[in-house]
Amino acid sequence: MLTDTERRVLEVIRKHDGISRREIAKLLHLSKPVVSDAVAQLISKGYVRENGIVRSSKARAGRPRIRLSFVPDAKYCIGIELEERNFEAVLANLNGNVTYSLSLSLPRMNSKEELSEWIVQRVLELMERSQIPQEKILGIGVGIAGIVDSKSAVVRAFPA
Structure with missing residues (x-):
């Protein structure tokens, strides 16, 4: 910090x-x-x-x-975008330059937990393929289309 x-x-x-x-x-x-x-x-x-x-x-x-x-490569950020049928993740350095990306079709999931686990596995895959160690990751941002409860910041509905 x-x-x-x-x-x-x-x-x-x-x-x-x-x-x-x-x-x-x-x-x-x-x-x-x-x-x-x-x-x-x-x-x-x-x-x-x-x-x-x-x-x-x-x-x-x-x-x-x-x-x-x-030194822009001192740390990295991961950005994730979830759409109805697509998943995209990017790894960017501190200047915002994308150094690695991953685009996949989003498979059907039966639960939030299953989706969460699938996303975690894709993030680990992104880090492994890019060869960036976990300690160099500052954070992960997720963009998702859906209805969000503004009071609890919880996604209530996500396109299926």
Whole structure:
């Protein structure tokens, strides 16, 4: 899990590839040590990497500035769409690029439990085929056509 500061720093790095710690500190109005600590955590978690030194036309004293880059393949998300007769699952990196997809006909199921188990097996199949380990999966989102009880967030009717 990321702290609020780590999230803010990560978002800046994602939007400004090659940015330095110093530039992040200026943009976010944070101290350099706070930014350095957040960057160190993001590097250790695999979300960020160092990409060389920022070249300057001016001769500067002190430590050289190091470019930072976002690592979109640090984590992945799975998206599932259930339709009346179709099942589609995609695996996407943190930039939203689909790295693997699975499209199948949805077989007839006799119960919600049977459908749930079938979906779990397809997710495991997707992860196995893509060779992405479970610890790299941030979460799974499911889109389903049907009538949803707004108070309980339970699907009450699903196209058969």
